[in-house]
């Protein structure tokens with residue numbers, strides 16, 4: 001930090017803004033365009049990058065105006081990315097460092113992680129890009145098919161384990177302590193050095209004006225800390241004069257941080273994570289609990305939770321306004337709705353909801369919802385297809401009925 005403070009805030013803003021949209025290696029990456037803040041000593045030839053980052057800041061106009069009475073609501077689409085989740089931001093840094101170590105002759109035979117799907121997808125793709133073996137520990141039958149096929153297709157050694165994520169996390173820590181396999185989970189802070197750049201991007205996209213709130217879904221809890229670190233570095237280095245209030249949103253079925261927050265940050269206790277459609281945050285014993293508590297305490301932060309019906313309805317509502325989000329973004333949107341309803345977030349507050357994965361990785365949850373195939377869930381926004389005989393008369397009848405019903409709702 002002392003070395004970085006040799007340059008003032010305007011220097012850094014000008015430097016970072018000058019690199020947006022360029023293809024000069026490695027600055028076309030949203031991560032490596034901040035190389036001096038991420039991993040300054042690495043040789044650019046050692047960097048493994050898919051030009052990740054620079055994700056869309058979507059103005060959620062209809063969701064904001066119609067559902068929460070806000071005009072300044074934005075969704076940061078970190079899931080519109082190389083492997084479909086924000087994990088690419090951290091994985092480019094970690095795999096680049098492993099690439100550098102192997103070129104130096106260090107005995108790293110491969111890279112391993114435990115995963116609820118997105119970390120393993122990112123790890124396998126970046127390792128395949130660099131020709132580095134990857135080994136992924138996955139909880140059997142607890143991740144989406146899209147998330148499972150990614151490491152398989154990218155050539156990872158895929159272990160399907162009869163336990164949950166927390167069990168996989170324990171095993172990968174034990175194994176990487178015994179074998180020369182480099183651990184890729186967010187225990188390794190290199191991941192967070194990459195993920196923090198999404199916070200800097202948010203400030204860039206608002207022309208360095210600071211939003212009032214940033215809402216992030218939380219599981220292993222590295223990402224909420226990464227956002228805090230990115231905003232805090234911008235404040236400490238003089239790019240901005242404050243940081244946003246952070247909100248970490250959890251699924252009620254896997255909510256150890258939420259319970260800790262509601263207890264007034266008294267003794268933390270892991271929970272046994274229950275099944276949730278937000279499967280990537282089905283985590284009961286998060287490795288970054290201390291980092292997350294630090295981030296929330298130092299950003300006047302809040303933790304909220306979402307039931308299964310709340311997160312699924314929020315996902316359906318967002319999709320009906322033109323997005324195609326994952327269930328985890330539904331968790332974050334539910335937190336927004338609750339904080340608006342309680343008056344904590346004001347109608348004019350500039351608010352960013354971080355979307356952490358693309359909805360295309362979680363289509364089964366949407367199919368179940370729109371098929372009304374979820375026991376004890378109303379699925380009140382279900383929009384099932386209409387089966388019609390393939391003749392002009394039948395189609396016209398159905399369409400007239402549909403159009404009249406739309407007209408009656410105008």
Ligand SMILES: Cc1ncc(COP(=O)(O)O)c(C=O)c1O
Nearest residue numbers: 118219220221222223280356357
């Ligand atoms: C899609 C998605 N959203 C949110 C999260 C939560 O991020 P973190 O584990 O850093 O809290 C994860 C991973 O855990 C994820 O895969």
Ligand SMILES: N[C@@H](CCOP(=O)(O)O)C(=O)O
Nearest residue numbers: 115116117118119185186220
């Ligand atoms: N949701 C994560 C769980 C592991 O998180 P990490 O940040 O520690 O890698 C995943 O996608 O596997």
